[in-house]
Amino acid sequence: xxxxxxxxxxxxxxxxxxxxxxxxxxxxxxxxxxxxxxxxxxxxxxxxxxxxxxxxxxxxxxxxxxxxxxxxxxxxxxxxxxxxxxxxxxxxxxxxxxxxxxxxxxxxxxxxxxxxxxxxxxxxxxxxxxxxxxxxxxxxxxxxxxxxxxxxxxxxxxxxxxxxxxxxxxxxxxxxxxxxxxxxxxxxxxxxxxxxxxxxxxxxxxxxxxxxxxxxxxxxxxxxxxxxxxxxxxxxxxxxxxxxxxxxxxxxxxxxxxxxxxxxxxxxxxxxxxxxxxxxxxxxxxxxxxxxxxxxxxxxxxxxxxxxxxxxxxxxxxxxxxxxxxxxxxxxxxxxxxxx
Amino acid sequence: xxxxxxxxxxxxxxxxxxxxxxxxxxxxxxxxxxxxxxxxxxxxxxxxxxxxxxxxxxxxxxxxxxxxxxxxxxxxxxxxxxxxxxxxxxxxxxxxxxxxxxxxxxxxxxxxxxxxxxxxxxxxxxxxxxxxxxxxxxxxxxxxxxxxxxxxxxxxxxxxxxxxxxxxxxxxxxxxxxxxxxxxxxxxxxxxxxxxxxxxxxxxxxxxxxxxxxxxxxxxxxxxxxxxxxxxxxxxxxxxxxxxxxxxxxxxxxxxxxxxxxxxxxxxxxxxxxxxxxxxxxxxxxxxxxxxxxxxxxxxxxxxxxxxxxxxxxxxxxxxxxxxxxxxxxxxxxxxxxxx
Ligand SMILES: O=P(O)(O)O[C@H]1O[C@H](CO)[C@@H](O)[C@H](O)[C@H]1O
Ligand SMILES: O=P(O)(O)O[C@H]1O[C@H](CO)[C@@H](O)[C@H](O)[C@H]1O
Numbered sequence: 260x261x262x263x264x265x266x267x268x269x270x271x272x273x274x275x276x277x278x279x280x281x282x283x284x285x286x287x288x289x290x291x292x293x294x295x296x297x298x299x300x301x302x303x304x305x306x307x308x309x310x311x312x313x314x315x316x317x318x319x320x321x322x323x324x325x326x327x328x329x330x331x332x333x334x335x336x337x338x339x340x341x342x343x344x345x346x347x348x349x350x351x352x353x354x355x356x357x358x359x360x361x362x363x364x365x366x367x368x369x370x371x372x373x374x375x376x377x378x379x380x381x382x383x384x385x386x387x388x389x390x391x392x393x394x395x396x397x398x399x400x401x402x403x404x405x406x407x408x409x410x411x412x413x414x415x416x417x418x419x420x421x422x423x424x425x426x427x428x429x430x431x432x433x434x435x436x437x438x439x440x441x442x443x444x445x446x447x448x449x450x451x452x453x454x455x456x457x458x459x460x461x462x463x464x465x466x467x468x469x470x471x472x473x474x475x476x477x478x479x480x481x482x483x484x485x486x487x488x489x490x491x492x493x494x495x496x497x498x499x500x501x502x503x504x505x506x507x508x509x510x511x512x513x514x515x516x517x518x519x520x521x522x523x524x525x526x527x528x529x530x531x532x533x534x535x536x537x538x539x540x541x542x543x544x545x546x547x548x549x550x551x552x553x554x555x556x557x558x559x560x561x562x563x564x565x566x567x568x569x570x571x572x573x574x575x576x577x578x579x580x581x582x583x584x585x586x587x588x589x590x591x592x593x594x595x596x597x598x599x
Numbered sequence: 600x601x602x603x604x605x606x607x608x609x610x611x612x613x614x615x616x617x618x619x620x621x622x623x624x625x626x627x628x629x630x631x632x633x634x635x636x637x638x639x640x641x642x643x644x645x646x647x648x649x650x651x652x653x654x655x656x657x658x659x660x661x662x663x664x665x666x667x668x669x670x671x672x673x674x675x676x677x678x679x680x681x682x683x684x685x686x687x688x689x690x691x692x693x694x695x696x697x698x699x700x701x702x703x704x705x706x707x708x709x710x711x712x713x714x715x716x717x718x719x720x721x722x723x724x725x726x727x728x729x730x731x732x733x734x735x736x737x738x739x740x741x742x743x744x745x746x747x748x749x750x751x752x753x754x755x756x757x758x759x760x761x762x763x764x765x766x767x768x769x770x771x772x773x774x775x776x777x778x779x780x781x782x783x784x785x786x787x788x789x790x791x792x793x794x795x796x797x798x799x800x801x802x803x804x805x806x807x808x809x810x811x812x813x814x815x816x817x818x819x820x821x822x823x824x825x826x827x828x829x830x831x832x833x834x835x836x837x838x839x840x841x842x843x844x845x846x847x848x849x850x851x852x853x854x855x856x857x858x859x860x861x862x863x864x865x866x867x868x869x870x871x872x873x874x875x876x877x878x879x880x881x882x883x884x885x886x887x888x889x890x891x892x893x894x895x896x897x898x899x900x901x902x903x904x905x906x907x908x909x910x911x912x913x914x915x916x917x918x919x920x921x922x923x924x925x926x927x928x929x930x931x932x933x934x935x936x937x938x939x
Contacts, residue, residue, distance in 0.1 A: 342626070419913075430916050541919065576768070578900055
């Protein structure tokens with residue numbers, strides 16, 4: 260009965276990691292759509308584009324020349340949103356509060372091949388991306404004033420990506436960002452009360468019924484979280500608790516790359532297009548405090564809902580009230596399993 | 600010195616209403632944009648469109664016929680995301696938590712004229728919209744199981760609006776939504792500690808220097824909040840504390856309509872286009888509890904940043920870490936004042 264009710268009635272679900280609720284309206288997909296249609300990426304790209312500032316050998320905006328790199332390549336963003344060596348300040352003027360923020364922004368090229376995306380790179384090539392993320396997490400995390408390292412990728416023009424060359428970004432900064440703070444709090448509370456990792460227990464519970472599990476290998480699970488917001492949102496979670504990706508062994512790194520290959524390739528089959536998303540890794544801060552309660556994970560937030568050109572808009576109600584989704588997590592998981 | 604530092608260095612600002620931080624990167628507007636360009640609305644619309652399901656006299660998806668209304672008109676959404684008369688349930692299964700949600704969704708037509716938007720309606724016509732919002736807030740708020748009434752508008756295809764006929768929506772539900780809960784908490788804490796309204800004090804502070812104030816009349820202030828997220832975000836706040844719009848007197852209703860007219864018309868001048876946004880009113884819940892600490896306000900979240908076709912994407916970093924903006928609140932306020 261419970262299962263059926265979740266597929267038919269409007270209800271809310273609780274996100275155990277952030278402590279926030281989301282509204283689910285499973286009956287709503289019958290609604291016709293007369294709104295905005297996105298362009299599909301005219302996607303036969305050349306392997307090399309002389310005007311791309313990420314291709315090997317090309318000159319960037321600031322005059323620097325990219326090396327003739329053969330797998331991955333990272334550098335500091337020429338237009339970084341975060342700056343190092345800012346004069347520290349704190350304003351506390353009545354109800355106005357502001358503080359200086361130190362940080363740096365890095366660009367991570369996944370491949371020298373302009374035409375590729377993670378979805379069409381093999382596991383071996385993706386392992387190199389994972390290794391680079393590990394290195395960056397370590398080296399940035401050890402810098403003075405860097406207390407959190409946010410690894411992410413915006414894929415597709417519809418997700419604000421301004422260059423189709425396969426790449427992600429890292430913004431590393433002195434503050435613990437809002438979203439990370441929420442997850443830190445909930446994980447800590449659970450770990451303190453139960454002596455176990457919140458996400459570890461969650462994965463165990465999901466594994467007993469598999470309704471929302473999309474894929475697994477020896478070390479990783481790919482699932483649609485019970486509280487998913489985006490239509491085909493998924494999460495890669497290591498089965499063994501680890502606070503950050505720096506702890507991945509060589510085999511675990513391969514398992515992670517395999518999971519990344521699986522989910523990105525499967526996404527491309529959903530609407531037979533290069534599937535846009537924002538993806539990000541949430542993991543332990545690097546401020547040297549105790550983060551034994553952290554269980555790192557990588558989330559994918561893809562906007563497409565009905566077709567390659569119709570996305571879910573998180574606007575009015577979602578901005579002012581709470582996130583709302585139209586298909587259930589279970590329907591999404593089933594669809595992804597069938598396509599795999 | 601403090602003022603200068605805020606216009607030149609990356610920093611974070613604190614939102615006193617939600618308790619969350621936002622990242623400001625004032626130096627970042629120099630970044631060139633090669634990403635997605637939005638279509639501008641081909642905006643000479645007829646006053647009547649026979650295919651529009653909101654125009655007077657037309658037949659809607661469910662077979663109902665709209666009356667020949669002459670000013671405003673409201674009805675229950677034919678594809679409502681919220682349902683009434685759901686069987687109540689609560690699932691508490693290990694780490695899975697879900698609860699039934701009761702509610703209803705209303706469509707609020709602002710004008711019978713298909714070609715209009717709030718920006719080109721006069722104050723007299725907007726007063727009728729405000730009156731309808733008041734009525735809806737009252738009648739919905741008095742319904743069983745309706746504890747919060749979210750009034751909002753999505754304007755423009757880029758904000759997920761699927762019909763250009765001037766209209767807004769109301770989603771009313773049994774739960775207090777996340778965003779409202781955050782603002783409730785902060786306002787209550789301040790009111791309890793200081794015996795005054797948080798927003799009232801904030802408006803008083805802003806009024807002493809006017810850097811972020813865009814417009815005011817006898818009863819209302821329009822300002823860019825210190826912690827604004829969206830490029831030209833603004834907020835309409837009543838000078839006198841009121842918990843909800845039901846408390847507006849007849850003159851205050853006119854002042855509110857005047858402020859609405861001012862800000863929507865000014866927005867259209869920013870990039871010389873019908874300026875898209877999501878707007879929403881945050882006010883006291885309707886669950887009958889004590890909300891003396893509430894100070895209602897209406898916020899506008901417009902996405903355009905650089906031109907009529909280039910918007911700010913809240914993606915990767917913003918989704919996983921915290922909101923980030925490229926121009927400061929002060930720059931935005933100045934621009935809006937100059938255009939007025
Ligand atoms: O009901 P509409 O206007 O068609 O739909 C729009 O507003 C809703 C409420 O903000 C959103 O959930 C939808 O994603 C959006 O497209
Ligand atoms: O740096 P990019 O990829 O050009 O920019 C993109 O990602 C950033 C980080 O998520 C966002 O702040 C921008 O709005 C988006 O367009």
